Amino acid sequence: xxxxxxxxxxxxxxxxxxxxxxxxxxxxxxxxxxxxxxxxxxxxxxxxxxxxxxxxxxxxxxxxxxxxxxxxxxxxxxxxxxxxxxxxxxxxxxxxxxxxxxxxxxxxxxxxxxxxxxxxxxxxxxxxxxxxxxxxxxxxxxxxxxxxxxxxxxxxxxxxxxxxxxxxxxxxxxxxxxxxxxxxxxxxxxxxxxxxxxxxxxxxxxxxxxxxxxxxxxxxxxxxxxxxxxxxxxxxxxxxxxxxxxxxxxxxxxxxxxxxxxxxxxxxxxxxxxx
Numbered sequence: 375x376x377x378x379x380x381x382x383x384x385x386x387x388x389x390x391x392x393x394x395x396x397x398x399x400x401x402x403x404x405x406x407x408x409x410x411x412x413x414x415x416x417x418x419x420x421x422x423x424x425x426x427x428x429x430x431x432x433x434x435x436x437x438x439x440x441x442x443x444x445x446x447x448x449x450x451x452x453x454x455x456x457x458x459x460x461x462x463x464x465x466x467x468x469x470x471x472x473x474x475x476x477x478x479x480x481x482x483x484x485x486x487x488x489x490x491x492x493x494x495x496x497x498x499x500x501x502x503x504x505x506x507x508x509x510x511x512x513x514x515x516x517x518x519x520x521x522x523x524x525x526x527x528x529x530x531x532x533x534x535x536x537x538x539x540x541x542x543x544x545x546x547x548x549x550x551x552x553x554x555x556x557x558x559x560x561x562x563x564x565x566x567x568x569x570x571x572x573x574x575x576x577x578x579x580x581x582x583x584x585x586x587x588x589x590x591x592x593x594x595x596x597x598x599x600x601x602x603x604x605x606x607x608x609x610x611x612x613x614x615x616x617x618x619x620x621x622x623x624x625x626x627x628x629x630x631x632x633x634x635x636x637x638x639x640x641x642x643x644x645x646x647x648x649x
Contacts, residue, residue: 415494417511419511419531420510424605529566
């Protein structure tokens with residue numbers, strides 16, 4: 375697999391995706407769609423659909439899956455410069471669509487994302503839909519399990535709530551419903567983080583393990599495996615090994631981040647294609 379736009383500071387035009395408006399409950403969002411086969415919803419990290427996020431979406435698409443890339447915040451395709459990224463982050467933190475602070479509540483935007491999963495499954499078929507969230511959207515993939523179409527959730531460095539490193543951004547009732555479903559249907563929840571990540575901590579993974587038991591499958595990568603030269607937003611405002619499949623991924627044979635990417639895509643292919 376090759377890098378696309380991640381090595382140079384330029385925007386990604388996203389012109390190899392079909393741009394579609396999707397409306398649910400009065401809210402219309404742009405969704406970038408591409409590929410064939412069962413659907414995977416890829417939810418961008420801060421500060422939005424960056425070239426590295428689009429690169430990961432293309433890898434999913436190239437594996438024989440249909441990728442749905444919803445625009446949730448930021449300027450689509452923008453290279454993550456430091457100042458612009460910080461502005462997007464601050465706006466999202468006070469938006470009514472997201473619960474950046476305070477444990478035990480789910481972000482309202484997850485209702486729209488669950489509706490997108492229904493649409494994606496109807497359009498693409500297969501056994502169900504995959505969902506991958508990153509950082510700010512990391513836990514959204516778990517909450518989306520409330521929709522029966524979602525079969526393969528992946529949580530990459532789930533970082534909310536920002537004010538409680540050992541808490542989860544989901545209500546107790548919803549968490550109980552998710553646990554009951556994954557036990558009943560023999561499903562698992564994959565999760566990835568870097569060791570020493572100050573936004574997605576060991577305490578948070580311990581909270582997931584306590585809530586989900588053996589259905590929670592954590593993967594912790596060494597901090598030394600991270601790309602040492604990420605884009606400015608991550609270098610200046612994140613300041614630690616954090617983004618497993620995007621800004622801190624090293625696309626080279628034998629690299630732990632490249633292996634994590636391959637494992638995630640293989641998980642989607644295995645779980646979603648009809649048997």
